[in-house]
Amino acid sequence: MLKLGENLKKFRLKRELTQEQLADVFGVSAQAVSRWENGTTYPDITLLPTIAGYFEITLDELMGMEYLKSEEQLKEVIAKLDENGNKGLIYENILLLREAVKTYPTDYQLQFRLVNQLTFCQYRDGRGLDEEEINALNREAVEVGNRILSRCNDCEIINRTTQQLCYIYSRLGETEKAIEYAKKLPDIGACSTVILGDIYEGEQQNLHLQQAIKYYTKSMFQF
Structure with missing residues (x-):
């Protein structure tokens, strides 16, 4: 039933209850609660409103429908971002x-896209931004970028964000800060595309070496 087991465990732990204690509340065995949380069995459908009521949540929240709605909304946001991007908006x-x-707030890919858009706006926006507006956009990008670095665990997003911050700090005239962030990035030789190019042979090797050339060329002329 969608994310029922995962949510049941989450709300149980939020109340600091053991499986035995929750079992007593609903008049079932601790093994039954364990199976519910593992997703091997599910509560009787007539018990679901009681469970939701006990945790003071809606049935949608208990079943994970809110999660699905959120996912659909996120897809709509991304589609709109792509549509606007194609129009230069x-x-x-x-x-x-x-x-x-x-x-x-935990979708760091979205936050990285915000950093990118804040960065590109000063170059591609047709409104003619003045220096004060450009600095404000750069400062906002720095704030969002550093928030990503302090919370995100995705190495790719971290490295891409760090790279962007290097350029932003440089444009702000904060050269020492730009250098500090640049030193946090992996060495050019540590790139997986380059390493795979050394490992593979034949067509696969050529493919990865071509990708490496494209990547480094793009990096050189990014700004």
Whole structure:
């Protein structure tokens, strides 16, 4: 039943209850609660409103319907971002992303997209931004970027964010800060594409070496 077992465990732990204690509440065995949480069996459907009521949540929250609704909304946000991007509507994307990261505070890919849009807006937005507006966008990008670095565990997002921050600090005239962040990035020789190019042979080797050349060329002319 969707995310019932996962949610049941989450709300039980939030109440600091053992499986035995929760079992007593609903008049079942601790083994039954364990099976519910593992997803091997499910509570009787007539018991679901009682469980939801006990935890003071809706049936949708208990069953994971809120999660599914959230996922659908996220897909709509991403589709709109892509649509705006194709039309060159960068500032519209910034407004959309500012709201989206409030709704999805742990989606660091969205936050990274916000850093990118804040960075690109000063180059590609047709409104003609003045220096004060550009600095404000850069400062916001720095704030979001550092928030990503302090909370995210995804190495790829961390490295890409760090790279962006290097360029942003450099544009802000904070060269020492840019150097500090640049030193946090992996050495160029540690790139998986380069290493795989050394390991593979024949066509696979050529493919990875071509990808490495494209990557480094893009990096050189990114800004």
